[in-house]
Amino acid sequence: MDGVELLTIGEIAARSRLSPKALRLYDRLGLLAPARVDSATGYRWYRPDQVERARLVALLRQLDMPLARIAEVIALPGEQAAAEVAAYWTGIEERHAVRSAVAAHIRDRLSGRRTHMYEVRTVDAPEQAVLTERRHLLTDELPRWIPAALGRLTGVAGECGGVAGAPFVVYHSDMSLDTDGSAEACVPVADRAAAQAYVTAATGGGRTADLRVEPARHLAYVRITKAQVAHPQILSAFQAAEEWISARGLTISGPCREIYFADWDAASASDEVCDIAFPVE
Template sequence: MELLTIGDFSARSRLSPKALRLYDRLGLLAPARVDPATGYRWYRPDQVEQARLVALLRQLDMPLARIAEVVALPGDRAADALEAYWTDVEERHAVRRVLATHIRDRLSGRSSHMYEIRTIDVPERTVLAERRQLLSDELPRWIPAAIGRLTEAAAAYGGVTGVPYVAYHAEVGPDSDGPAEACVPVAKSAADDTAAVAANGTAAVPGATVRTEPAQRLAYVRITKAQVAHPQILSAFEAVEKWIDRQGLTITGPCREIYFADWDAASATDEVCDVAFPIG
């Protein structure tokens, strides 16, 4: 079979020799023959189609590692993989569009949301908690999983006595990993049982701890399921913080999201969560 020089192949595939050498190193497009002495590359004519596919996928800003997965698949599965990638791109773009609107409103001093800030006194209680260092894109998977684990484990501590919440001890974002802490209130008598809790306060559940949270007052705003999504939820946190500042109050603990409704059964417009700060 006649082989094409890297120059001829570059012209036919519309990929530069530099790109061809990069794709060779990454295993995306290996030449048919490489001269062992000079390192010069030759390609088969039937590799042109694959090269053009790689070039098209790069125009979609598809990462090279993802391209390697797509081109290794047969036609139908490759098409499905491309569809999954593009769906993910569109979802991330939609989130960024909302974030851009949020940042614009913040810079201009405008707000597209009006919130009613309320306060509530919460008595001292014992909570079963799971703490984790994680980034914002990991929260949607971790929160329901952690609350599920803690709710199931609560039976060993006398059962659940209140709604679950997630406390943020530091910023959780694309570059900041918290930590965050999922908490489920449990019966105090069970938490004091030495059969259930080790002497150092570690719960009988791997990775979880039992601790007493002091009585405190919370300033909070109630939001819908749609508003829980990032970055919409940021405006709720900021609204509560601004209200606290205007009242001359002090934030005394980590902010939190309190989940009081059945998430799966709720519609986008149903109220499901309180965004709250302990105050003093």
Template sequence: MTEDGLVHQELLTIGAFAARARLSPKALRLYDRLGLLAPAYVDGASGYRYYRADQVERARMVALLRRLDMPLARIAEVVEAEGASGAALLAAYWADAETRFASQRTLAAYLRGRLSGRSSEMYGTFVVETVDVPERVVLTEKRHTLADELPVWIPASLGRLEEGARECGGTAGAPFVVYYAEVSMESDGPAESCVPVADGEAARGWAERWGRGSGVGVRVEPARRLAYARISKAQVAHPQIVAAFEAVEAWVRERGLLVDGPCREVYFGDWDAAGPEDAVCDVAFPVR
């Protein structure tokens, strides 16, 4: 008799249960350790594990979710959810996965072009021009960030700075993001969001009120000549934006110019209202 009042014959040994669930005993031990599927009973003397027949469905569900490359923590959420809630959690996970696959597919095509020596063909889709930008006072927010954090941090930080700009005579130009070092999944920059403002004195007072250590500041952005390529909302995603930056760099080299500062993205369009093909951003390098 077990502690649960069940005789051993009413339970399945781990071997028998593994065969019925089409899993290995090793996998069942892992699921137990992670809290995904605990045995119905563990013999205190021998350590043998026993399972109920009605646990087979949960075991098979865990195994099938693993075939979707779902992290074990997410699997726990799905199998613990009741009714349609589990299906909704699965749908959300798969939507994220399909977005990731689409991005990886585009990246793979881009890398095939680079490996086959066809990078210059891709650069030809971007028109590079120059523009002279005057000296400006800018509100800034600077931080170390990885590439997958940028889609959240950029609009949030620019939103905070644009709100501050309303206290500083309003915005005096398109907001932009400066990259002082590489931002990728392995390198965290830093990056700096910037919003030009009309009233420099008010901007300094606003930055002081935020206090030190917040990452917020104010500085003078010197006059610059920018070489830039205009891109659509769809092209802001990786790797298209990487190709755009490389196209500008190639254009600069071909004309014997020198890069004179960190690269940047200038956001001049209404991001929320823009469609995938609408121009919203300039990728640029200061040059001399």
């Protein structure tokens, strides 16, 4: 380090607004290694050009970015690092939006205020053969998994006589942001024999679907728009259906489901796209 005037840990702490304790932690984690360490005392010195790196680490910590991710960001070239920060902050904003919606839903529920009144209807659904894909998921994984799973199953159905009805998702157990639950994507298929042959032949690594028979059911359902499908707004629809069923002395006889009867991509936020349904007796 001949010819370079090194900074003490106190000096770089003052310039970067990081505490000496934080600097020692970042050294242990490999985020900001000092230019020289005294072998006898353990005292640290830093190069002046490390001030900017220290300031960047401090700024990223203000975003509550985990230290492991900070290490990844500062190791990237400028444009890639900027893109990674943008992706991280987009995720933060999305989670904040979800929490804001949850808070509004809880407030309305506690106050007894309803922002939307739902009409509950009933229908008899016939027995049908369905191609299925089942997965354990958290609530925030559903928006990505549902369209992907239904897309895969629709592709298989295309080789088995085509799709014979509206695709749907069955919830076999409760789930939340912290606890996963069992969800089953289902696509009715026209040719049961062809679907069975496909599933049997695909047993093993290439298998993308199972086949089962969904029994005939009497359903009580609420129809909702694309905007209302988002969590937690959708919980109000589930609650409305459950209250209607209870008020009429009916019994829920199977797991709840979301039936997607419209073209999701072509629908606007105000278009009706989904039925929230409960099998009842």
